[in-house]
Amino acid sequence: MKITIKKIFWYLLCFLPFADSLNGYLNGGGNEGGLSFGIIYRIVIILISLYYLYIMKLSKRNLIYIIMFITSICVASLRGIDTIDSFVLIVFKLLLPILLVIVFEEGERKKRFDLNYIQSIFDFWSVAFPLTIFVPYILGIGFNTYGMGAAGYKGFYFAQNDIGFILALLYMYAFYKLNDKVSTLNILRLTLLLISNLVLGLKSNYLYVIVITIVYLLKMDYKAKKIIAKIIALAAIILGGMLIIRHFSDQIDMIINRWMFFYNEKAGVSFWTSSRIDRVTPAYIWMMSKHGILNFLFGTGMDYTKHTVLLGTNIIEMDFFDLFFQLGIVGVVEILLFYGRFINIKRIKSFYTLGVLLSILSGALAGHVFESALSGMVFSMVCVGTIYERKE
DSSP: OOOOHHHHHHHHHHTHHHHHHHHHHHTTTOOOOSSOHHHHHHHHHHHHHHHHHHHSOOOHHHHHHHHHHHHHHHHHHHHTGGGHHHHHHHHHHHHHHHHHHHHHHHHHHTTOOOHHHHHHHHHHHHHHHHHHHHHHHHHTOSOOTTSTTSSOOOTTOSOHHHHHHHHHHHHHHHHHHHHHOOOHHHHHHHHHHHHHHHHHOOHHHHHHHHHHHHHHHHHSOOOHHHHHHHHHHHHHHHHHHHHHHHHTHHHHHHHHHHHHHHHHHSOHHHHHTTTGGGGHHHHHHHHHHTTHHHHHHHOOTTTTHHHHGGGTOSSOSOHHHHHHHHHHHHHHHHHHHHHHTTOOGGGTTSHHHHHHHHHHHHHHHHOOSTTOHHHHHHHHHHHHHHHHHTTO
């Protein structure tokens, strides 16, 4: 069997849910420290990506983007030299999805990849990710979302916000598949993702499930020849979901009780952003008190975390605010220019364009998209899907 770059990337990307689950298992649910399995896995992807770009001729546009990003990162590094170690890790996570987007964008120009290729990856992920939640649960292993013995369940994934974003995105994809074709696999896919989102226990995921379900039910194709099959499929999903939710009722009760406790503590925007928004103003005041306009323009690297750590956290966990404090307004504009071009207004109803919008919204409100090694890789494939979609 001939091994090609196309096959190598497919297997590496499809391995993502297993790589991060295995990484969490090996680390005991802790964050990546040192040269972990997850980091090695991503270093391999980066090296292969760089080799692929080396043998290809970069487009002028992508070359300009790379020069802009490297310049901003170098300037921010010099401004936050004391915290450069942690900044290097953040930059690693920030650049990984950007690199993957550029690789597949250049590959599209050379006709190496197509939309069916990207869809096959999402087909695999939409089954593999929920299985990495369910299988450990059935075996009685894995971790609770909010600590040992607490509410929610997340398999062996470390960052619940990362896996939460992915499950919400794949839930949208499952509806897209069901609308395209009613089949046992597509019904099972949607049911597994529905339960995975609910069991995870994040407020944002419950909200995403409600909104995505309403939107897709309204836009679903109800042509006469399909309507009976789709009504039966949705009824089966609802019935199956109710039966499984009943099994997880204790977990869901704990999740709701936890929400009520924190809602009584902090309501409004603070509750819905899990107090993230409360960190922004103190961090901004601190940043502007140190070198003012220069910090505003070019950021502080990770120096701002010297102040946010006093607020009981490290980063803000709202991507655009974190990018602003790290790279300044110049860096934020560069990121928006790079990813904003994947919002295809002409295909606003397509999964990939809606996926980009969901990703930007999720990154803005809950973080863990633009600077996440896990979410970022999935986000990059959504962006690539919009590129290939335009060629169809």
